[in-house]
Amino acid sequence: MNGVTEARAEISGGVVDLLGVLAYGELSAFDRLAEDARSAPTLAGRVALASMAGAEIGHYEMLANHLHAHGASVEEAMQPFRQHVDAFQESTAPRTWLESLVKAYVVDNLAADLYRELATVLDDEIRRIVLTVLDDTGHSAFAEREVAAAIEADSSQRDRLSLWSRRLLGEALTQAQYIVAERDGLAELIVAGSVDLSGIAALFRKLQQGHAKRMQVLGLG
Amino acid sequence: MNGVTEARAEISGGVVDLLGVLAYGELSAFDRLAEDARSAPTLAGRVALASMAGAEIGHYEMLANHLHAHGASVEEAMQPFRQHVDAFQESTAPRTWLESLVKAYVVDNLAADLYRELATVLDDEIRRIVLTVLDDTGHSAFAEREVAAAIEADSSQRDRLSLWSRRLLGEALTQAQYIVAERDGLAELIVAGSVDLSGIAALFRKLQQGHAKRMQVLGLG
Numbered sequence: 001m002n003g004v005t006e007a008r009a010e011i012s013g014g015v016v017d018l019l020g021v022l023a024y025g026e027l028s029a030f031d032r033l034a035e036d037a038r039s040a041p042t043l044a045g046r047v048a049l050a051s052m053a054g055a056e057i058g059h060y061e062m063l064a065n066h067l068h069a070h071g072a073s074v075e076e077a078m079q080p081f082r083q084h085v086d087a088f089q090e091s092t093a094p095r096t097w098l099e100s101l102v103k104a105y106v107v108d109n110l111a112a113d114l115y116r117e118l119a120t121v122l123d124d125e126i127r128r129i130v131l132t133v134l135d136d137t138g139h140s141a142f143a144e145r146e147v148a149a150a151i152e153a154d155s156s157q158r159d160r161l162s163l164w165s166r167r168l169l170g171e172a173l174t175q176a177q178y179i180v181a182e183r184d185g186l187a188e189l190i191v192a193g194s195v196d197l198s199g200i201a202a203l204f205r206k207l208q209q210g211h212a213k214r215m216q217v218l219g220l221g
Numbered sequence: 222m223n224g225v226t227e228a229r230a231e232i233s234g235g236v237v238d239l240l241g242v243l244a245y246g247e248l249s250a251f252d253r254l255a256e257d258a259r260s261a262p263t264l265a266g267r268v269a270l271a272s273m274a275g276a277e278i279g280h281y282e283m284l285a286n287h288l289h290a291h292g293a294s295v296e297e298a299m300q301p302f303r304q305h306v307d308a309f310q311e312s313t314a315p316r317t318w319l320e321s322l323v324k325a326y327v328v329d330n331l332a333a334d335l336y337r338e339l340a341t342v343l344d345d346e347i348r349r350i351v352l353t354v355l356d357d358t359g360h361s362a363f364a365e366r367e368v369a370a371a372i373e374a375d376s377s378q379r380d381r382l383s384l385w386s387r388r389l390l391g392e393a394l395t396q397a398q399y400i401v402a403e404r405d406g407l408a409e410l411i412v413a414g415s416v417d418l419s420g421i422a423a424l425f426r427k428l429q430q431g432h433a434k435r436m437q438v439l440g441l442g
Binding site: 027050057058061064 | 256271274279282296
């Protein structure tokens with residue numbers, strides 16, 4: 001057994017899958033935010049979304065380094081998830097700056113909740129990475145502020161953006177369900193770390209609840 | 222005199238200009254690299270350019286924080302330079318992936334040379350920032366490797382890319398000359414820090430020489 005194989009044996013296929021889907025999610029979020037930054041009506045908006053994009057790439061690098069340290073290729077690890085993550089982005093391409101901001105806010109916070117939930121089901125080393133990424137989220141304060149101000153100024157935006165935020169959640173959960181259904185190792189990892197066998201359903205339910213609470217606070221409930 | 226005015230007095234108009242043009246340059250480079258990352262033919266290429274873009278936003282934040290700490294607005298500081306930096310980007314929009322890589326490599330290294338030269342003419346505090354940014358450049362190794370491999374594989378690319386790299390340098394220096402001509406404080410800062418009155422001409426000459434050397438090493442000389 002050579003060194004690479006030994007190192008690789010340290011993380012299971014489920015963990016490689018988990019880090020792979022998180023890494024591709026970060027890379028994909030970078031793309032989305034960087035593109036949306038270009039349509040910002042103000043320099044402050046452009047900087048806010050570009051900074052969020054920069055943070056995502058930082059997270060990507062952390063996840064990629066961890067995979068590499070264990071002899072796994074981040075590119076191979078991401079491959080199975082490209083189609084579903086891309087499908088989410090394509091089905092939810094923002095058409096206005098406000099839709100971009102709502103998407104940035106919704107996805108950033110869903111990701112933070114996901115990382116937080118995963119931290120409770122993972123072993124120490126992976127938990128440390130996940131918590132480090134989590135510490136660095138919350139760059140969406142600008143988006144939250146701007147959306148709240150836009151609704152305040154023009155209440156006709158409220159219904160349209162409520163619908164939009166529901167669609168974002170729906171499409172995200174749809175693709176997440178496909179991913180879990182296709183990747184046994186990933187599903188086992190979540191179930192094994194949960195207190196009961198309803199691990200996956202419970203995870204999705206928590207993500208929905210967190211989203212619903214945030215939307216109420218934002219006035220889009 | 223209130224606190225803001227006192228703090229603001231700590232850095233001269235020339236330094237605000239300098240940090241402003243560097244900050245907008247970083248923001249603009251982020252945009253360019255993020256857009257080019259989307260056209261990458263491989264996941265590795267996409268990650269390489271996205272990582273460079275992430276580094277630029279990190280530099281932007283460092284410059285913005287310094288301006289903010291001295292009571293200056295980064296948005297105001299960038300404003301006078303948007304037109305010229307945007308003009309550079311528009312006149313040198315890459316049409317192929319190889320042009321994107323050559324541009325990433327050329328601009329990243331020109332910026333590193335510029336930061337290095339500026340470090341010698343600035344006072345201690347600004348020098349520290351400039352050197353920190355400089356330490357973090359050199360993310361263009363991927364671009365360098367790919368361009369060298371592409372020329373090796375197809376020598377007909379050489380002439381086209383040589384021409385492209387000369388055009389990049391030419392357009393960069395043209396816009397830099399406009400900027401220096403329009404901003405007296407910036408010109409004075411460079412001249413004051415130089416050993417003789419030929420400060421600006423000498424700076425541009427050094428940038429050209431560094432570029433020429435790199436292009437020879439890359440096979441585009």
